Amino acid sequence: MQPLTRVEGRAIPLGLKNVDTDIIIPAKWLKTISREGLGRGAFETIRSEPGNIFDDPAYTGANILIAGDNFGCGSSREHAAWALGDLGLRVVIAPSFSDIFSGNAVKNGILPVVLPQEAVDRLLEVARAGEPITVDLEDQTVTTTYQDRFTFDLDPFRRHCLLNGLDEVGLTMARGEAIGGFEADRTAAQPWLMRGTAA
Amino acid sequence: MASRPRTLYEKIWDAHVVETRDDGTALIYIDRHLVHEVTSPQAFEALKVAGRPVRRPELTLAVPDHNLPTTARVDAGGTPVTIADPESAAQLAALEANAPAYGIRYIPATAKEQGIVHVVGPEQGFSLPGTTIVCGDSHTACHGGLGALAFGIGTSEVEHVLATQTLLLQQSRPMEVRVDGDLGPGVSAKDLILHIIGEIGAAGGSGYVIEYRGAVFAAMSVEERLTVCNMSIEAGARAGIIAPDDTTFAYLKGRPMAPSGADWDAAVAYWRTLHTDDGAAFAKSVVIDAANIEPSVTWGTSPEDVVPIGGRVPSPQDFADESKQVAAQKSLDYMGLIPGTPMTAIAIENVFIGSCTNSRIEDLRAAAAVLKGRRKADTVRWAIVVPGSGLVKAQAEEEGLDKVFTAAGFEWREPGCSACLGMNPDKVPPGERCASTSNRNFVGRQGPGARTHLVSPAMAAAAAVTGRLADVRELV
Numbered sequence A: 001m002q003p004l005t006r007v008e009g010r011a012i013p014l015g016l017k018n019v020d021t022d023i024i025i026p027a028k029w030l031k032t033i034s035r036e037g038l039g040r041g042a043f044e045t046i047r048s049e050p051g052n053i054f055d056d057p058a059y060t061g062a063n064i065l066i067a068g069d070n071f072g073c074g075s076s077r078e079h080a081a082w083a084l085g086d087l088g089l090r091v092v093i094a095p096s097f098s099d100i101f102s103g104n105a106v107k108n109g110i111l112p113v114v115l116p117q118e119a120v121d122r123l124l125e126v127a128r129a130g131e132p133i134t135v136d137l138e139d140q141t142v143t144t145t146y147q148d149r150f151t152f153d154l155d156p157f158r159r160h161c162l163l164n165g166l167d168e169v170g171l172t173m174a175r176g177e178a179i180g181g182f183e184a185d186r187t188a189a190q191p192w193l194m195r196g197t198a199a
Numbered sequence B: 001m002a003s004r005p006r007t008l009y010e011k012i013w014d015a016h017v018v019e020t021r022d023d024g025t026a027l028i029y030i031d032r033h034l035v036h037e038v039t040s041p042q043a044f045e046a047l048k049v050a051g052r053p054v055r056r057p058e059l060t061l062a063v064p065d066h067n068l069p070t071t072a073r074v075d076a077g078g079t080p081v082t083i084a085d086p087e088s089a090a091q092l093a094a095l096e097a098n099a100p101a102y103g104i105r106y107i108p109a110t111a112k113e114q115g116i117v118h119v120v121g122p123e124q125g126f127s128l129p130g131t132t133i134v135c136g137d138s139h140t141a142c143h144g145g146l147g148a149l150a151f152g153i154g155t156s157e158v159e160h161v162l163a164t165q166t167l168l169l170q171q172s173r174p175m176e177v178r179v180d181g182d183l184g185p186g187v188s189a190k191d192l193i194l195h196i197i198g199e200i201g202a203a204g205g206s207g208y209v210i211e212y213r214g215a216v217f218a219a220m221s222v223e224e225r226l227t228v229c230n231m232s233i234e235a236g237a238r239a240g241i242i243a244p245d246d247t248t249f250a251y252l253k254g255r256p257m258a259p260s261g262a263d264w265d266a267a268v269a270y271w272r273t274l275h276t277d278d279g280a281a282f283a284k285s286v287v288i289d290a291a292n293i294e295p296s297v298t299w300g301t302s303p304e305d306v307v308p309i310g311g312r313v314p315s316p317q318d319f320a321d322e323s324k325q326v327a328a329q330k331s332l333d334y335m336g337l338i339p340g341t342p343m344t345a346i347a348i349e350n351v352f353i354g355s356c357t358n359s360r361i362e363d364l365r366a367a368a369a370v371l372k373g374r375r376k377a378d379t380v381r382w383a384i385v386v387p388g389s390g391l392v393k394a395q396a397e398e399e400g401l402d403k404v405f406t407a408a409g410f411e412w413r414e415p416g417c418s419a420c421l422g423m424n425p426d427k428v429p430p431g432e433r434c435a436s437t438s439n440r441n442f443v444g445r446q447g448p449g450a451r452t453h454l455v456s457p458a459m460a461a462a463a464a465v466t467g468r469l470a471d472v473r474e475l476v
């Protein structure tokens, strides 16, 4: 995974609330066995409307997306994160995110930034003015050329993984002994729990 | 630890902590993992590339459901029919190859045990009380109806579970939704959960695990509890859970993968400890009176857009919050609805009975009870029933329900997700309306431009008969 420390660039002021993962990537795009190329299907319904925000030349090359409450709600499809990544987006800023989406985002090198609605509203204005926004994960700040400065929280483990581009699976496999100990205790105390399909 | 009263969620969480990191993230053991064809290929691919084995193959169960066509799976000569769509066929082939390659039990598309993952898990006794259950599908919350901590995960997490049988998680906060009293006649578990989502909102459970408590849930069958917990994710919650009780145990006893003999007794003894202690604190509590609930329907494109069937399409001005006003206007435009229209005046052209929310035997019985001796309205172009599993289908056929459906003008299909998400050929055409027993009324969910109204199975049947959204209580 690509490390993420600081992202500076233009932002797409989407602003919509309850952007579900069906909006981010419709089901027909899930019939793939690869992670690549999903940007083509990203926001397909919105992009089918003439003059939509994603086709607006003012936001070409944007690497930040600004949205409303509950971004990424609905289906757990990680294709949503892959599609955003394929569009070149590295940061999504919103007042809240669905739990599953924010986990998926981080695992794919995309930073979900939670800010209060007023801050998001302000950043939407800045983005609409075509001005760049800077997101710094080291300092956990979002700043603008107008001297706005907002701080955000991210759970320390996710921050650590993003900053260093770490693969969680590899990290956890290194804890194999602790997992083995848990399994041994479990097998002794509640063997039926460990049988699964072999019951 | 024993001295502090704990919620059910906290008890299950505590029993699965392998270790806690300094930053508060916990490594949580996963007891049961369900895998289907759409969210797993990239996970298996990543394992293969990194040369990683599956840690505990017997704790994963694989079954295809999401994109399988629901037409006949074998031809007249008994040969399996290949899927016409090459991409869907490739996903199915990938699962068929990956599961045995890693020693994972696989239920083939042609087996009678095949079905929607969330129907199959409980039905096989693979899903058990007190276990942690995950699946690359957000409606995994469903299994909470058995008293399990069950939640949806993304594909990277599918890979994480396959490789380590654990997940790195932050603990959610416990939330209580209490419903006392009795549900009125014609008011089902689906109406209740839609009502709850309407009350607390699509993000009302965000950051929480909901425990459903109170007399209404205690009186429910396991099937009804699965329906309730299934839609917890539509309220934004990570999971939903109902404490296991004698109803749960009776449901599980004798199922193929459930414990048996002395193991059964030990399991039940443990399951009886799985309830919220007196004095345990919830971070949020919502209390609802069952008596106030009517059959519910959705009017918009978020599951929180709920009104009673006797209600009317709202106007954007009815909402205090400005962003909700904008969202409501967009929903009305998409749905082609005019504020103030009585819900019962809305004509529908399609009816879908199915999905992991409402495709179990009780759901089919409820719909068939309304349809018996009746026919769908001529204006209803397409009406299908997609049973949740081959076993549900067989049971329904034994009871003659298939005959009731076909006599009423419904198509009787093979099990799968079908028009719940429109990945297979079962789609609602653009601009047409569907009374659907599924769980999501999102823009384009049932097909591009499709307009979905979420309802209970009995209400879907009532809509089929009248050709419009209708109050089932006037039909029985």
Ligand code: SF4
Binding pocket: B065, B066, B116, B117, B118, B137, B138, B139, B355, B356, B357, B416, B417, B418, B420, B421, B438, B439
């Ligand atoms: S029926 Fe619908 S919600 Fe349920 S598992 Fe299938 S696609 Fe997901």
